[in-house]
Amino acid sequence: MKPVYVINGFLESGKTEFITFTLEQPYFRIKGKTMIVLCEEGEEEYDGALLEKVNAVIEQVESEEDFTPSNLIELEKKHKPDRIIIEFNGMWNAKNMKLPWYWKVEQQITTIDATTFPMYYTNMRSLLAEMIRKSEMIIFNRCDGIEELNVYKRNIKAVNPNADVIFEGSSGEIDEIFEEDLPYDLNRDVIVLDNEGYGIWYLDSMEHLERYIGKKIKFIAMVLKPENFPEGYFVPGRMAMTCCADDMAFLGYACEYAKAGELKQKDWVKVTAAVTKEYWEDYKGEGPILHAISVEKVKAPKEPVISFT
Numbered sequence: 001m002k003p004v005y006v007i008n009g010f011l012e013s014g015k016t017e018f019i020t021f022t023l024e025q026p027y028f029r030i031k032g033k034t035m036i037v038l039c040e041e042g043e044e045e046y047d048g049a050l051l052e053k054v055n056a057v058i059e060q061v062e063s064e065e066d067f068t069p070s071n072l073i074e075l076e077k078k079h080k081p082d083r084i085i086i087e088f089n090g091m092w093n094a095k096n097m098k099l100p101w102y103w104k105v106e107q108q109i110t111t112i113d114a115t116t117f118p119m120y121y122t123n124m125r126s127l128l129a130e131m132i133r134k135s136e137m138i139i140f141n142r143c144d145g146i147e148e149l150n151v152y153k154r155n156i157k158a159v160n161p162n163a164d165v166i167f168e169g170s171s172g173e174i175d176e177i178f179e180e181d182l183p184y185d186l187n188r189d190v191i192v193l194d195n196e197g198y199g200i201w202y203l204d205s206m207e208h209l210e211r212y213i214g215k216k217i218k219f220i221a222m223v224l225k226p227e228n229f230p231e232g233y234f235v236p237g238r239m240a241m242t243c244c245a246d247d248m249a250f251l252g253y254a255c256e257y258a259k260a261g262e263l264k265q266k267d268w269v270k271v272t273a274a275v276t277k278e279y280w281e282d283y284k285g286e287g288p289i290l291h292a293i294s295v296e297k298v299k300a301p302k303e304p305v306i307s308f309t
Helices: 016-025 047-051 067-079 117-123 123-132 149-159 195-207
Strands: 002-008 034-038 056-060 083-087 103-113 137-141 164-169 191-192 216-224 233-241 248-250 268-280 285-297 305-307
Touching: 002 016, 016 047, 016 103, 016 248, 034 067, 034 216, 047 056, 056 067, 067 083, 103 117, 117 123, 123 149, 137 149, 149 164, 149 195, 195 216, 195 233, 195 248, 195 305, 233 268
Parallel strands: 002 083, 002 103, 034 056, 034 083, 103 137, 137 164, 191 216, 233 305
Antiparallel strands: 216 233, 216 268, 233 248, 268 285
């Protein structure tokens, strides 16, 4: 299998800069040749001396029509590289990317210019979503002075909950603490979650579960009862529009409830529950588990689907 690294991002988002930085690192200087497939040219250029030093070559693919498995195989035959880096064009739909069958994507990373993110998120959301959907890491560059990094992170996590989101400023990585920006008071006896609050709580509990352990929360949810789920458990959650009307996901965590067997699929309930951190097989480790204090059947809310827009 041929190892491949895909670097996504819109023009001037920092792709070339990131690849150059990676080539310079000792951990990437392994034996053999690296082929960089360049799908667009920005202001930043590769240093010829560095490419020679690390035994890397560049091949440019100028149009999306030419980015085909057969053409990529020809480039591989030409250089016989040991690894391949693809600097993918942000205006090409990543969903349509096709690679030779034996090329294995080891890692996919998306770079984003934080100063232009709102514009792209508003006007080119579907293209952006396809970039980040399969990326293990999302790197925001030029974050100095940006006050809405917490919003940016939620936008990304809504599409790809498992992605690592990194914010970079002029002095390096920014360690963010956004507890003060939460739309609810963590110090209340019971944290009541409205539509916006539920979505934020769901995503924030993935990153900062320690904030919620031992807390009580109350929210309106739809009942989900997956097949082969343990007796005495169900999943209360909400359908969420993560990107567009065609991109929906159910957001919920396992909840222990003695009368779970009396609940029906897609019932609407008001849940008051305590939050714990426990092992759960579906999580493949520890994660949020709810323990119901009360579950009341209610009517469906006027806005059954929550949104991260």
